[in-house]
Amino acid sequence: MATTFKALNLTPILLQNLQKLNYSTPTPIQESAIPLLLQGQDVAGHAETGSGKTAAFGLPLLQTIKPELQQVQALILVPTRELAVQVRQELKQYAKGITNLKISAFYGGHSFSQERASLAHPPQLLVATPGRLTDHLNRRTLDVSFVKKLVLDEADKLLEMGFEEEIDQIMEALPAKRQVILFSATMPQEVKDLIADSLKNPQFVKASASAIPDQLLLKGVKAEQAQKQETIVALLKTAITGGTVVFCNTRAAVDDLTIALQQNGIAARALHGGMEQPDRDKMMTLFRNGTTQVLVATDVAARGLDIDLLETIVHYELPDDLAAYQHRSGRTGRAGKKGTVYTLATPRDERKLRDWDQVRMDEWLKADGLLQKATIASAPQTAAFATITINAGRKDKLSPRDIVGALIAETGLTHAEIGKIEVQDRSSFVAVPQAQAKTVAEKLSNGKIKGRKFRVHVVK
Structure with a gap:
């Protein structure tokens, strides 16, 4: 071969x-x-x-x-x-x-x-x-x-x-x-x-006999049903860095968990099939450019979610079958890269995982231990980047190079301070330092890109 x-x-x-x-x-x-x-x-x-x-x-x-x-x-x-x-x-x-x-x-x-x-x-x-x-x-x-x-x-x-x-x-x-x-x-x-x-x-x-790549680290977290919400908050505050997708089984569970995480100071966003397509696209853009580090999603996101920044998967709720578990888990650790998969498991979930004898667990953690750690951990840092959007894109003949040039000329940002740029058909998204986002949006809105004025604002 x-x-x-x-x-x-x-x-x-x-x-x-x-x-x-x-x-x-x-x-x-x-x-x-x-x-x-x-x-x-x-x-x-x-x-x-x-x-x-x-x-x-x-x-x-x-x-x-x-x-x-x-x-x-x-x-x-x-x-x-x-x-x-x-x-x-x-x-x-x-x-x-x-x-x-x-x-x-x-x-x-x-x-x-x-x-x-x-x-x-x-x-x-x-x-x-x-x-x-x-x-x-x-x-x-x-x-x-x-x-x-x-x-x-x-x-x-x-x-x-x-x-x-x-x-x-x-x-x-x-x-x-x-x-x-x-x-x-x-x-x-x-x-x-x-x-x-x-x-x-x-x-x-x-391809291979198992859908969960060998390079993935699988960690189980033993938690009672009533503890799950505070356990995932503790997990996100103490054990996880980098891009994370948290999977739930229903839209309602996604919305509830997203609100709970936000109330605990975690910059999470929701992604599910009940959202309008432009909103789903926006969430994906914010995740790709690192502005959002935690996406709470249903299985609608398990297919078609291939993002370099995605390092961690969390099964907040176990899906119905092994194939869905493997699909979710396989969104990280792609093309030979490393990744970590956490599974929050009640005693009932543990039985289900044992029935799926193809699921190996490299390590088991206890919810109590995580909760203890979280009480002494400092509050999570807010994202280093915010995203600004420009109401022009490919169809307006705008390129990433044009945007970089305008940002440097109009706002005083250096090349190194400008994050990922995504130019779509009729809009563009740019990751810029969080602390300067509002000022950058105002200056760029009042300035020009390729000799033309465009509307610019910070994505909420």
């Missing part, structure tokens, strides 16, 4: 980008899938969260499409909006420097008219949720006659969410001669049937 990306026969530009991203050696799924996909074979991958599957299908797609042909040539179907955005971002990182290449993401909650307008210059790679894609097909706004490759990502979730009809409709609309690539974290009968119906002579590849 190959041990380097170079040995997988990838082009120099892709190898260069992988090097910049510190991807040193291929993961098992990349090693197995990339050669088969470059040969044009249909592939069915049993790949769990954190196995590196986006690069496994993404690199061969980027290597084999034709940037000079401005038509949709590869379609990637994903179950959720969050995953669509994440996959697009990852592909863009791998594709840096490939000229004339456009990668788009289409999904519900996003403006349909904007998507339709962008199809005047179609992307070569399109990441989409099935509902939104069939919407475009029904309205005849999308030409799929040039599509040579179809990826079904997280196929188990696509079927679980009831997208079977949409997948059938999309398959029917595509040219008969195509390469089909399917990845799934689990292999229930429905997924096996989909593989049998949709892939020709598929080559099967498997």
Whole structure:
């Protein structure tokens, strides 16, 4: 087996980008899938969260499409909006420097008219949720006659969410001669049937036997139900630093816990399916740039949450099944990085964990010990950064470089003081020092970016 990306026969530009991203050696799924996909074979991958599957299908797609042909040539179907955005971002990182290449993401909650307008210059790679894609097909706004490759990502979730009809409709609309690539974290009968119906002579590849990567440290916290809230406050104040996602099972539990954490001086934010899409996007942006260090979320965030700053997962409530536990846990420790997973367990939860005999626990902590520590610990520090938002983005021809230049010229910030910048279609978000955020927003609002005035304010 190959041990380097170079040995997988990838082009120099892709190898260069992988090097910049510190991807040193291929993961098992990349090693197995990339050669088969470059040969044009249909592939069915049993790949769990954190196995590196986006690069496994993404690199061969980027290597084999034709940037000079401005038509949709590869379609990637994903179950959720969050995953669509994440996959697009990852592909863009791998594709840096490939000229004339456009990668788009289409999904519900996003403006349909904007998507339709962008199809005047179609992307070569399109990441989409099935509902939104069939919407475009029904309205005849999308030409799929040039599509040579179809990826079904997280196929188990696509079927679980009831997208079977949409997948059938999309398959029917595509040219008969195509390469089909399917990845799934689990292999229930429905997924096996989909593989049998949709892939020709598929080559099967498997990532690993366990969905929880070895490099993850798993810690259990024994706590009675009535102690759980004060226990997690103690845990966040004493044992955890860096980006953390706390998982609850319901929207109501997320909202309640977020308020409780905020009342205890922890800068937590909520993320769940009951929120409007722009609000969910905003929470993800604040988490990505380090302004928010604790996200309290339902499983809607367990898919499509791939963030470098994510170091810790906390299971505040145990999910119903082992697969969901593995998915949540696998949001950290991705692509070989280290991560820690805490599980708050009542005696009943401990029994459930024992029934899931695949869950190892490296260490058990006691709630009482944490609570004792917390009483002598100092109050948590507030985030070093706050986020300002500018009411202009890519569509206004704004780039991160323009924003940095304006911040230095108008506000007196140095390059080193400016945090992560995210330029979206119609808005931009910048992490700036917390203590100066208000002043920076005012000065930038009164000043100019690229010779133009824009509204700027601090994100609350």
